[in-house]
Amino acid sequence: xxxxxxxxxxxxxxxxxxxxxxxxxxxxxxxxxxxxxxxxxxxxxxxxxxxxxxxxxxxxxxxxxxxxxxxxxxxxxxxxxxxxxxxxxxxxxxxxxxxxxxxxxxxxxxxxxxxxxxxxxxxxxxxxxxxxxxxxxxxxxxxxxxxxxxxxxxxxxxxxxxxxxxxxxxxxxxxxxxxxxxxxxxxxxxxxxxxxxxxxxxxxxxxxxxxxxxxxxxxxxxxxxxxxxxxxxxxxxxxxxxxxxxxxxxxxxxxxxxxxxxxxxxxxxxxxxxxxxxxxxxxxxxxxxxxxxxxxxxxxxxxxxxxxxxxxxxxxxxxxxxxxxxxxxxxxxxxxxxxxxxxxxxxxxxxxxxxxxxxxxxxxxxxxxxxxxxxxxxxxxxxxxxxxxxxxxxxxxxxxxxxxxxxxxxxxxxxxxxx
Amino acid sequence: xxxxxxxxxxxxxxxxxxxxxxxxxxxxxxxxxxxxxxxxxxxxxxxxxxxxxxxxxxxxxxxxxxxxxxxxxxxxxxxxxxxxxxxxxxxxxxxxxxxxxxxxxxxxxxxxxxxxxxxxxxxxxxxxxxxxxxxxxxxxxxxxxxxxxxxxxxxxxxxxxxxxxxxxxxxxxxxxxxxxxxxxxxxxxxxxxxxxxxxxxxxxxxxxxxxxxxxxxxxxxxxxxxxxxxxxxxxxxxxxxxxxxxxxxxxxxxxxxxxxxxxxxxxxxxxxxxxxxxxxxxxxxxxxxxxxxxxxxxxxxxxxxxxxxxxxxxxxxxxxxxxxxxxxxxxxxxxxxxxxxxxxxxxxxxxxxxxxxxxxxxxxxxxxxxxxxxxxxxxxxxxxxxxxxxxxxxxxxxxxxxxxxxxxxxxxxxxxxxx
Numbered sequence: 001x002x003x004x005x006x007x008x009x010x011x012x013x014x015x016x017x018x019x020x021x022x023x024x025x026x027x028x029x030x031x032x033x034x035x036x037x038x039x040x041x042x043x044x045x046x047x048x049x050x051x052x053x054x055x056x057x058x059x060x061x062x063x064x065x066x067x068x069x070x071x072x073x074x075x076x077x078x079x080x081x082x083x084x085x086x087x088x089x090x091x092x093x094x095x096x097x098x099x100x101x102x103x104x105x106x107x108x109x110x111x112x113x114x115x116x117x118x119x120x121x122x123x124x125x126x127x128x129x130x131x132x133x134x135x136x137x138x139x140x141x142x143x144x145x146x147x148x149x150x151x152x153x154x155x156x157x158x159x160x161x162x163x164x165x166x167x168x169x170x171x172x173x174x175x176x177x178x179x180x181x182x183x184x185x186x187x188x189x190x191x192x193x194x195x196x197x198x199x200x201x202x203x204x205x206x207x208x209x210x211x212x213x214x215x216x217x218x219x220x221x222x223x224x225x226x227x228x229x230x231x232x233x234x235x236x237x238x239x240x241x242x243x244x245x246x247x248x249x250x251x252x253x254x255x256x257x258x259x260x261x262x263x264x265x266x267x268x269x270x271x272x273x274x275x276x277x278x279x280x281x282x283x284x285x286x287x288x289x290x291x292x293x294x295x296x297x298x299x300x301x302x303x304x305x306x307x308x309x310x311x312x313x314x315x316x317x318x319x320x321x322x323x324x325x326x327x328x329x330x331x332x333x334x335x336x337x338x339x340x341x342x343x344x345x346x347x348x349x350x351x352x353x354x355x356x357x358x359x360x361x362x363x364x365x366x367x368x369x370x371x372x373x374x375x376x377x378x379x380x381x382x383x384x385x386x387x388x389x390x391x392x393x394x395x396x397x398x399x400x401x402x403x404x405x406x407x408x409x410x411x412x413x414x415x416x417x418x419x
Numbered sequence: 420x421x422x423x424x425x426x427x428x429x430x431x432x433x434x435x436x437x438x439x440x441x442x443x444x445x446x447x448x449x450x451x452x453x454x455x456x457x458x459x460x461x462x463x464x465x466x467x468x469x470x471x472x473x474x475x476x477x478x479x480x481x482x483x484x485x486x487x488x489x490x491x492x493x494x495x496x497x498x499x500x501x502x503x504x505x506x507x508x509x510x511x512x513x514x515x516x517x518x519x520x521x522x523x524x525x526x527x528x529x530x531x532x533x534x535x536x537x538x539x540x541x542x543x544x545x546x547x548x549x550x551x552x553x554x555x556x557x558x559x560x561x562x563x564x565x566x567x568x569x570x571x572x573x574x575x576x577x578x579x580x581x582x583x584x585x586x587x588x589x590x591x592x593x594x595x596x597x598x599x600x601x602x603x604x605x606x607x608x609x610x611x612x613x614x615x616x617x618x619x620x621x622x623x624x625x626x627x628x629x630x631x632x633x634x635x636x637x638x639x640x641x642x643x644x645x646x647x648x649x650x651x652x653x654x655x656x657x658x659x660x661x662x663x664x665x666x667x668x669x670x671x672x673x674x675x676x677x678x679x680x681x682x683x684x685x686x687x688x689x690x691x692x693x694x695x696x697x698x699x700x701x702x703x704x705x706x707x708x709x710x711x712x713x714x715x716x717x718x719x720x721x722x723x724x725x726x727x728x729x730x731x732x733x734x735x736x737x738x739x740x741x742x743x744x745x746x747x748x749x750x751x752x753x754x755x756x757x758x759x760x761x762x763x764x765x766x767x768x769x770x771x772x773x774x775x776x777x778x779x780x781x782x783x784x785x786x787x788x789x790x791x792x793x794x795x796x797x798x799x800x801x802x803x804x805x806x807x808x809x810x811x812x813x814x815x816x817x818x819x820x821x822x823x824x825x826x827x828x829x830x831x832x833x834x835x836x837x838x
Contacts, residue, residue, distance in 0.1 A: 009634075011632075012445070012458070013445055013455045014445055014449045014455075014602070014643075014645075015441075015442040015443060015444070015446030015447075015449060016446070016643070017442070018437060019438065019441075019442070023434040023436070023438070026431075026434030027433065029434075036433075037432070037461065037464070038460065038461055039431070040457060040459045041441070041457065041458035041460075042456065042457055043455075052457075070612060071616075072612060072613060073616075106808065106810055107808055108611070111613045111614055111617055112617075113616065279726070281705070285708055285711070285712025285713070286700070286706065286708030286724065289705030290704050290817070293703075293704025293705065293726070293778075294704070296780055298704070303728050303732050304728060304729060304731075304732035305705065305725070305726040305728075306724070307712075307725070307726075308723055309717070309718055309721055310722035310723060312722065313722050313766075317723065347732075359712075360715075361715055395713055398709075
């Protein structure tokens with residue numbers, strides 16, 4: 001099966017938005033084993049969209065168009081698709097009911113513009129949008145091929161892809177008896193892409209099915225293991241021995257799978273061990289706490305935390321000895337330890353985790369440059385501190401410090417913390 | 420002048436790389452006032468690249484192709500362009516000398532593959548690459564239109580754009596006496612895209628230069644005002660009266676410009692007024708604190724905050740009366756007020772800001788559904804609470820609650836908070 005993507009939106013042609021949707025959709029299609037030859041970006045122009053849809057429908061079996069389903073007058077995708085196939089527009093009562101229900105839930109009044117979102121090209125089917133008002137649209141002009149329209153808001157596009165489009169494609173692929181491409185992503189923290197690759201070069205080289213591809217994420221590395229097979233079960237059977245070999249080689253650098261972030265892995269360990277944790281954050285400013293509370297059920301292991309930005313807050317809340325702050329400075333091994341011990345006592349938890357550092361852009365010195373971060377860990381068995389030097393802007397330093405602190409907590413819970 | 424972009428690389432079609440090059444080039448072209456109707460992504464396939472180049476050369480005056488200039492066998496862009504115009508390949512001695520010089524500088528030996536990078540379509544000119552080995556290429560097949568090839572490595576692409584391509588375009592434009600496109604983005608919080616549009620429909624309709632385009636962001640709406648003019652100063656003079664009219668109409672919904680988030684606007688207000696704030700976060704779990712500390716210099720107005728996830732933490736840290744928690748529940752107007760007052764006292768700040776709510780997916784009831792959030796605000800003039808009902812998953816509820824709380828703080832600082 002051959003697919004083609006059309007990304008609609010004048011903002012994409014002005015360079016104001018980086019198009020992340022098409023990379024996401026391309027990945028999903030690749031995992032299903034669907035070929036993609038062209039991705040085209042076009043502005044909010046009815047005639048040009050219609051022309052591209054006709055061209056793509058000739059070249060491909062499946063055309064997916066993202067963007068231009070909003071309620072405003074420059075949203076023209078559905079009208080352009082109708083033009084491309086000589087169809088009129090029809091009100092879809094089910095789509096209208098879903099939009100009305102959403103406005104009821106939000107307790108706000110619905111404008112006439114939103115009613116426009118319930119009109120579809122004649123003969124098309126609405127695909128429910130669990131995250132917004134614009135339904136996706138499925139049109140099968142001659143029953144052999146499909147044209148799918150999705151809203152451009154990434155969270156809405158992904159929800160409709162997952163709940164409607166991927167199941168639809170799988171069903172169509174099943175009818176044709178085509179094999180699948182299945183992949184599993186392993187996530188690693190604590191070493192760079194080229195170091196990781198050189199550690200497993202021999203394993204990569206002997207593989208043809210599955211294949212192994214490393215790629216760098218934000219402060220971490222991922223390995224995608226991809227197998228071609230007749231079924232998911234067969235693909236998994238090809239992948240698992242290779243996965244075992246990789247995990248054995250890379251040990252504690254491996255932390256999780258797929259979309260599961262470090263915080264989800266840490267949360268699972270805390271829950272399974274019945275342990276609680278409290279956080280004292282200085283330079284991360286609440287980010288670690290935010291990440292840990294992104295995991296549903298976090299109230300089981302996380303009850304309270306403190307953002308102690310000032311020295312005074314470190315003293316009054318965490319009981320850090322003022323003389324430590326004077327002698328070693330707030331960004332030091334000693335203060336990180338005192339903060340971790342202090343927050344553990346303050347909150348009455350099993351574990352205290354602290355971060356103190358220089359996020360920048362100001363505040364760095366020759367001895368303590370921007371990006372210097374200390375993580376403190378206090379638990380029944382003792383108190384430790386870990387020094388990191390990160391590179392990047394303020395947000396990157398915060399993100400990397402948060403990831404480092406969570407990894408230290410993970411390794412502690414696994415009993416594998418090493419200095 | 421009309422341009423068209425072709426982005427080459429199979430990795431782009433597998434979704435392994437997010438294409439940031441085309442957003443960069445689109446911005447540069449927009450600033451030069453050059454229209455862009457299509458951007459097409461294609462894999463490393465000689466025939467398909469050649470076909471696209473022919474199509475683009477018919478539609479546009481300037482075709483820029485990025486990617487596929489590397490030394491390996493799957494780099495085929497120059498050969499495909501030569502095919503498109505029926506040209507052979509020729510060694511360019513200047514390009515070869517530049518490549519050899521670069522390898523000398525790096526003190527590494529040059530492979531035969533790198534020699535391939537000095538071959539260009541017959542009649543083309545090399546554009547120097549100050550950051551890598553692959554030169555850019557300029558071809559003017561019939562002297563009226565141009566085809567430019569650039570390497571896909573972002574730092575190399577940008578260097579050649581700046582040093583060769585933009586000067587070339589300016590020279591060509593100067594010959595034609597064409598102006599520029601300039602745009603300004605206004606950001607609004609507190610009303611949906613379609614409501615906003617209907618409030619300013621009359622202003623949008625009478626505009627032709629500048630034009631006004633609304634688009635939805637995450638929990639907010641943006642308006643882009645775009646002017647075509649001979650110079651930036653002239654464009655600004657066209658935009659400003661329209662901007663004033665929009666801001667006057669939309670009042671307190673307007674909060675900022677361009678890339679500046681709500682937290683940056685709030686930070687500026689706090690700094691200019693010399694006020695300090697403390698946060699008591701329950702359902703947002705540290706997110707507001709994280710956002711506020713993303714702004715450099717945040718230690719001037721933010722010293723400490725508490726994440727009080729459990730009822731016990733709300734009592735012991737913030738001094739919330741246990742009877743309020745029993746009578747009204749943790750997610751209530753009364754507890755939000757008590758948290759705001761408590762955190763203000765605890766931290767000794769001018770303002771206390773609190774959030775308590777149900778982020779989901781669990782914990783909702785019929786009376787208090789998932790997405791119900793109360794924001795509390797305590798200051799020298801009194802204590803208020805604001806009720807919100809959000810829709811979305813756990814992360815969306817957290818994000819929207821954080822934005823709502825920051826907007827309440829903003830409106831308070833502007834003296835315009837209304838219930």
